[in-house]
Amino acid sequence: MTQLSDSPVRYGLVSRILHWGMAALFAAQFLSAAAHWGLPRENALRDTLWSYHTTLGFTLFLLVMVRGAWGLANIARRPTHAGAMARAATIGHVAIYGLMVLVPFSRILASGGGTRGLRYLGFQIFPAREAEIAWTQVLAEWHGQMGWTLALLALGHIGMALIWHRLVRRDDVLATMAGR
Numbered sequence: 770m771t772q773l774s775d776s777p778v779r780y781g782l783v784s785r786i787l788h789w790g791m792a793a794l795f796a797a798q799f800l801s802a803a804a805h806w807g808l809p810r811e812n813a814l815r816d817t818l819w820s821y822h823t824t825l826g827f828t829l830f831l832l833v834m835v836r837g838a839w840g841l842a843n844i845a846r847r848p849t850h851a852g853a854m855a856r857a858a859t860i861g862h863v864a865i866y867g868l869m870v871l872v873p874f875s876r877i878l879a880s881g882g883g884t885r886g887l888r889y890l891g892f893q894i895f896p897a898r899e900a901e902i903a904w905t906q907v908l909a910e911w912h913g914q915m916g917w918t919l920a921l922l923a924l925g926h927i928g929m930a931l932i933w934h935r936l937v938r939r940d941d942v943l944a945t946m947a948g949r
């Protein structure tokens with residue numbers, strides 16, 4: 770029977786759906802950021818890819834809260850890391866989690882204290898203010914840099930999973946998340 774919770778042998782169904790679903794959504798989010806960065810203004814493809822950035826970013830913020838809570842609830846029975854790379858893997862995952870929270874939070878906070886407000890799926894999350902609250906804008910100045918750092922960490926993470934674990938070490942780490 771399919772197990773919902775994590776076990777020392779593999780991640781459960783909930784963790785796997787969250788991991789792979791969010792990986793796909795992050796790919797779409799980095800694509801929209803790349804279009805914003807690399808394509809000229811007034812470009813139809815840039816407009817299309819950028820049009821979902823806030824909505825998808827807010828969705829990812831909600832999902833990372835769920836994933837973090839589920840991860841904490843399962844922490845005692847999750848697959849553990851062994852060997853010399855164990856500490857590096859844990860530090861890497863914690864860094865990815867930290868940025869998965871901070872990157873969207875920085876812009877959500879800025880919207881909360883900003884003059885344009887924030888709408889999400891038709892709901893007014895924050896109203897537009899008459900005057901900006903200065904301190905809420907500080908972290909957002911680093912939103913782009915933190916976002917690109919997260920993209921680099923994710924690339925390194927994928928490299929570790931596919932090249933180091935699958936091809937070099939030939940261990941079971943990929944299988945714990947792939948589910949087979």
Ligand code: HEM
Nearest residue numbers: 798802805806823826827829872873876877912913916917
């Ligand atoms: C995990 C979610 C998110 C990721 C990975 C992400 C990533 C990025 C990246 C890499 C850039 C830089 C693009 C460039 O260099 O031109 C960027 C820009 C931007 N993002 Fe996000 N973002 C996320 C969530 C959000 C949310 C929730 C909002 C709004 C509430 C938002 C609003 C913006 C805006 C307005 C910019 C352009 C100004 C700037 O660079 O700060 N993002 N995002």
Ligand code: HEM
Nearest residue numbers: 788792795840848858862865866923926927930942943946
């Ligand atoms: C092709 C893409 C990807 C592959 C092959 C992959 C593979 C894996 C594997 C094998 C694990 C288990 C590692 C372990 O327990 O030591 C894992 C965990 C993890 N992955 Fe990925 N991953 C991918 C994409 C991503 C992306 C895009 C992110 C986030 C931006 C991400 C974030 C995480 C995190 C935070 C964990 C720790 C476990 C958790 O709490 O979910 N992964 N990944």
